[in-house]
Amino acid sequence: MSDGVRAGVVVTGSELLTGKVQDRNGPWVAQRLASLGVEVTDILLVGDRRDDLAAGLRFLTQQRVDLIVTSGGLGPTADDVTAEVVAGFAGAPLVLDPAMERHIAELLRKWAARTGFTGAALTEANRKQATVPAGAVLLKPVGTAPGLVVTVPAGPVVVVLPGPPRELRAMWDAALNAEPVRNLLAGVPPFTAVHLRLFGLPESEIAQTLREVGAELDLSDIEITTCLRRSELEVDLRHRPGAEAAAARLVSEIEQRHGRYLVTRDGGSTDELVARLLGGHTIGLGESCTAGLVAARLADRPGSSAYLLGGVVAYSNEAKTALLGVPPELIEAHGAVSPQVARAMADGARATFGTGVGVGVTGVAGPGGGTVAKPVGYVCLCVTTSGGAVRESAPVLPGSRADIRERATDLAMHLIRRVLAEQPEPAR
Amino acid sequence: MSDGVRAGVVVTGSELLTGKVQDRNGPWVAQRLASLGVEVTDILLVGDRRDDLAAGLRFLTQQRVDLIVTSGGLGPTADDVTAEVVAGFAGAPLVLDPAMERHIAELLRKWAARTGFTGAALTEANRKQATVPAGAVLLKPVGTAPGLVVTVPAGPVVVVLPGPPRELRAMWDAALNAEPVRNLLAGVPPFTAVHLRLFGLPESEIAQTLREVGAELDLSDIEITTCLRRSELEVDLRHRPGAEAAAARLVSEIEQRHGRYLVTRDGGSTDELVARLLGGHTIGLGESCTAGLVAARLADRPGSSAYLLGGVVAYSNEAKTALLGVPPELIEAHGAVSPQVARAMADGARATFGTGVGVGVTGVAGPGGGTVAKPVGYVCLCVTTSGGAVRESAPVLPGSRADIRERATDLAMHLIRRVLAEQPEPAR
Numbered sequence: 001m002s003d004g005v006r007a008g009v010v011v012t013g014s015e016l017l018t019g020k021v022q023d024r025n026g027p028w029v030a031q032r033l034a035s036l037g038v039e040v041t042d043i044l045l046v047g048d049r050r051d052d053l054a055a056g057l058r059f060l061t062q063q064r065v066d067l068i069v070t071s072g073g074l075g076p077t078a079d080d081v082t083a084e085v086v087a088g089f090a091g092a093p094l095v096l097d098p099a100m101e102r103h104i105a106e107l108l109r110k111w112a113a114r115t116g117f118t119g120a121a122l123t124e125a126n127r128k129q130a131t132v133p134a135g136a137v138l139l140k141p142v143g144t145a146p147g148l149v150v151t152v153p154a155g156p157v158v159v160v161l162p163g164p165p166r167e168l169r170a171m172w173d174a175a176l177n178a179e180p181v182r183n184l185l186a187g188v189p190p191f192t193a194v195h196l197r198l199f200g201l202p203e204s205e206i207a208q209t210l211r212e213v214g215a216e217l218d219l220s221d222i223e224i225t226t227c228l229r230r231s232e233l234e235v236d237l238r239h240r241p242g243a244e245a246a247a248a249r250l251v252s253e254i255e256q257r258h259g260r261y262l263v264t265r266d267g268g269s270t271d272e273l274v275a276r277l278l279g280g281h282t283i284g285l286g287e288s289c290t291a292g293l294v295a296a297r298l299a300d301r302p303g304s305s306a307y308l309l310g311g312v313v314a315y316s317n318e319a320k321t322a323l324l325g326v327p328p329e330l331i332e333a334h335g336a337v338s339p340q341v342a343r344a345m346a347d348g349a350r351a352t353f354g355t356g357v358g359v360g361v362t363g364v365a366g367p368g369g370g371t372v373a374k375p376v377g378y379v380c381l382c383v384t385t386s387g388g389a390v391r392e393s394a395p396v397l398p399g400s401r402a403d404i405r406e407r408a409t410d411l412a413m414h415l416i417r418r419v420l421a422e423q424p425e426p427a428r
Numbered sequence: 429m430s431d432g433v434r435a436g437v438v439v440t441g442s443e444l445l446t447g448k449v450q451d452r453n454g455p456w457v458a459q460r461l462a463s464l465g466v467e468v469t470d471i472l473l474v475g476d477r478r479d480d481l482a483a484g485l486r487f488l489t490q491q492r493v494d495l496i497v498t499s500g501g502l503g504p505t506a507d508d509v510t511a512e513v514v515a516g517f518a519g520a521p522l523v524l525d526p527a528m529e530r531h532i533a534e535l536l537r538k539w540a541a542r543t544g545f546t547g548a549a550l551t552e553a554n555r556k557q558a559t560v561p562a563g564a565v566l567l568k569p570v571g572t573a574p575g576l577v578v579t580v581p582a583g584p585v586v587v588v589l590p591g592p593p594r595e596l597r598a599m600w601d602a603a604l605n606a607e608p609v610r611n612l613l614a615g616v617p618p619f620t621a622v623h624l625r626l627f628g629l630p631e632s633e634i635a636q637t638l639r640e641v642g643a644e645l646d647l648s649d650i651e652i653t654t655c656l657r658r659s660e661l662e663v664d665l666r667h668r669p670g671a672e673a674a675a676a677r678l679v680s681e682i683e684q685r686h687g688r689y690l691v692t693r694d695g696g697s698t699d700e701l702v703a704r705l706l707g708g709h710t711i712g713l714g715e716s717c718t719a720g721l722v723a724a725r726l727a728d729r730p731g732s733s734a735y736l737l738g739g740v741v742a743y744s745n746e747a748k749t750a751l752l753g754v755p756p757e758l759i760e761a762h763g764a765v766s767p768q769v770a771r772a773m774a775d776g777a778r779a780t781f782g783t784g785v786g787v788g789v790t791g792v793a794g795p796g797g798g799t800v801a802k803p804v805g806y807v808c809l810c811v812t813t814s815g816g817a818v819r820e821s822a823p824v825l826p827g828s829r830a831d832i833r834e835r836a837t838d839l840a841m842h843l844i845r846r847v848l849a850e851q852p853e854p855a856r
Contacts, residue, residue: 013800015655017468019459020662022450026473031447041480042443045454046469046654052469059487064479077635077654097738155714164656166827227448234448285741291727292720295741299719302795302829304743311741313713313723319738319781323751353747367730401730 005038005067005188008060012082013073013163014047018314025071025166030372032172033069037188041065048072057089061155061408063296063301067184068156069175072163074145078123083148086160090152093332094131100138100146101130107144130261134161137178142167144284149178189240194251196235199414201258203228222247230410232263232270263417271301277420278307282351285311286324286345288336288361289379293409309353314345324348324360335361335374339394342380356386357419361412365401379408383415391415431494433466433616436488440500440510441591442475451594454501460600465616469493476500476507485517489583494612496584497603502573504553508557511576514588515561518580522559528566528574529558535572536731565601570595577606585612617668622679623695625662627842629686631656634663642680650675659838660691660698691845698841700730705848706735712781713739714752716764717791717807719835738780742773744828752776752788763802765790767822770808784814785847789840793829807836811843817850819843 009029015021041063046052060068073082082213087094104126112118129145139147148160157180161168204228221243226397227234239247244374295311298304312323320326325348334340345360363379370376382392397407437457443449454471461468476478488496501510515522532554557573567575576588585608589596634654649671655662667675678782713723723739726732740751748754753776762768773788791807798804810820825835
């Protein structure tokens with residue numbers, strides 16, 4: 001699986017090189033390209049400097065890429081130089097596009113009316129953002145900057161996208177539809193992908209399975225990537241026509257050996273699955289250390305108000321008692337971080353919100369507050385239902401305060417999933 | 429600001445190029461280097477392939493860096509090739525270091541005793557990880573791989589660190605203390621940095637200010653970077669001795685023109701500032717569309733339990749009434765998404781949790797549910813205090829459901845900040 005289309009990604013932004021901002025565009029673009037079967041060879045982060053960006057474009061050309069995607073440097077300020085540098089790279093002059101100038105002027109007029117900012121700064125920004133390499137395909141602005149698709153003679157196709165992740169993502173489909181990009185992608189050989197998502201299985205176990213299956217079966221035509229992200233292990237199998245039988249056999253071996261860790265077989269996320277399982281149910285939350293993260297995670301999905309009735313962030317013991325009905329004696333006897341209190345919070349959340357499913361999370365997120373018996377990372381989780389089902393877990397989670405809270409949120413999602421997967425559909 | 433020490437970062441890992449894993453080492457190393465006054469020119473993410481890593485090292489050399497930091501590819505498996513490639517790059521043979529071999533053998537013996545894994549694979553791993561470029565300074569393993577500091581004749585110093593972020597970070601101080609790195613860092617000229625953080629000011633306005641000030645003042649010795657992240661604009665000024673007056677003048681111009689948008693002058697984050705302002709106060713939250721994001725954001729910080737007593741995620745009208753005391757008539761009269769209900773939620777959160785500060789957020793996060801009068805993105809926020817202070821805002825926020833919820837959370841943080849900045853310190 002190597003004779004396909006190769007791509008490189010260049011992300012510009014001096015703030016990325018001081019570590020102030022974490023780049024979100026490189027991984028997003030790489031993931032999109034990979035899903036289309038394009039091989040990404042490099043992701044390069046460079047500052048907002050002409051020479052550095054130009055050097056990056058030359059480097060990727062030496063890496064024999066067919067496609068370069070850039071992000072950033074399309075804004076109105078003097079350090080936004082991408083259009084100019086890409087024009088130079090392609091040997092194309094910069095020209096003012098009158099239609100685009102009018103279009104941006106219209107966008108700016110609306111924005112000015114809303115914000116009250118007007119004047120010379122705007123006119124200047126307008127002209128700069130409508131100045132593009134001659135011959136470029138222009139992609140309609142999402143903010144005020146158009147995207148560009150520039151074909152370099154005897155070189156790669158360069159797709160120039162804005163830096164704000166929202167704008168870049170909104171422009172992606174238009175970029176793929178631009179003729180030079182469409183023509184390139186038509187050259188990607190066909191392939192089939194299978195995505196397995198597992199929860200709670202060590203990566204070494206999958207590695208062993210792959211070794212053992214590989215000993216009796218030719219897996220050389222299957223590209224296998226495993227990726228551990230927090231507690232979820234994703235196994236991606238990708239193969240060209242002809243390797244169907246081997247791929248099917250491998251999937252069935254993984255299912256047989258590790259079936260109880262399997263979350264989804266179709267690439268679907270845990271959150272999608274939980275949302276689907278919550279259809280027809282209602283859920284309420286009682287959170288202490290996760291402090292709203294589980295509620296926010298459930299509410300991420302459109303339509304979540306159909307099942308998510310509410311949650312209580314009960315940081316103080318008083319709030320646990322007043323809003324979730326946790327008996328003070330229970331806290332006294334077992335401590336605020338205890339399986340008993342987590343269960344009372346889950347039951348209390350059901351009572352408070354009148355829901356069928358309740359979730360309780362209480363733990364020591366750190367960095368302070370740990371003891372020998374209840375160290376930093378000790379988190380008690382419980383999910384209960386009006387039908388009497390109970391799922392609980394009380395691990396010591398590794399990492400920083402942020403890691404612990406995120407992992408506890410993941411775990412809550414999986415406990416909800418397990419309770420619901422065993423629940424019959426409620427009568428409506 | 430160009431005659432200092434320049435550095436590049438190379439992060440290896442094929443999983444980074446499928447977008448499955450977000451690199452955390454590049455930004456971390458860059459931030460550490462920047463804080464030392466080293467200019468990072470590039471962060472390059474490459475796959476676990478000899479040729480690609482070697483090409484990356486050559487590219488950075490062309491970028492005239494004095495220092496290259498690599499992460500990853502030091503493990504025991506066949507695709508861990510960094511030591512070998514760096515040896516080739518430096519023209520140094522690979523040699524087995526007997527002292528390091530014994531040290532790793534000891535580490536592996538302990539690990540084997542704990543896990544039960546033993547045998548030939550371990551011996552092989554031991555030998556591989558102790559095989560290093562001749563002349564390299566070895567950094568004591570944190571996992572089982574030593575770090576390396578390799579001086580390339582007439583080229584850069586290459587610091588080779590392991591990929592797991594925990595191991596890389598634990599090895600950082602030792603890397604800085606290695607003689608070749610110490611010698612390089614001694615050449616960093618002293619500099620002064622000023623960081624301004626603004627909220628709600630368009631980037632084009634700062635651009636105009638910089639142009640206008642630049643027209644009458646020589647700013648060429650000041651390195652200026654502006655970075656817009658959601659609604660916050662960061663302006664960084666960095667200058668060498670001699671440019672103090674120009675830098676001070678520029679900062680004072682920005683303060684004069686845009687003072688009311690200024691959040692911090694010391695590089696501090698909004699969250700740090702809000703946490704500091706909340707010292708001695710208590711806060712309770714009533715959230716609808718943000719559904720716990722404001723609570724989770726406040727709880728991000730260690731010690732937040734001192735002021736964050738709790739929150740209610742009130743998705744349903746019933747929860748707004750039962751837990752936050754919002755009168756059903758008020759919801760009936762103005763709708764659940766209205767400034768009136770946001771204010772009742774803020775007051776209700778104060779009453780429910782007995783806090784001095786209350787926050788209410790209710791809005792249309794979309795993608796469905798919008799109307800002409802209350803479109804998707806319309807969010808009503810209110811912060812009230814027991815002292816009678818009120819801050820409110822009811823914008824129509826752009827973007828996706830996730831964008832709207834994140835921006836609303838940002839806005840809530842700034843409303844809290846503004847209320848508290850005007851509040852006298854409470855009597856204790």
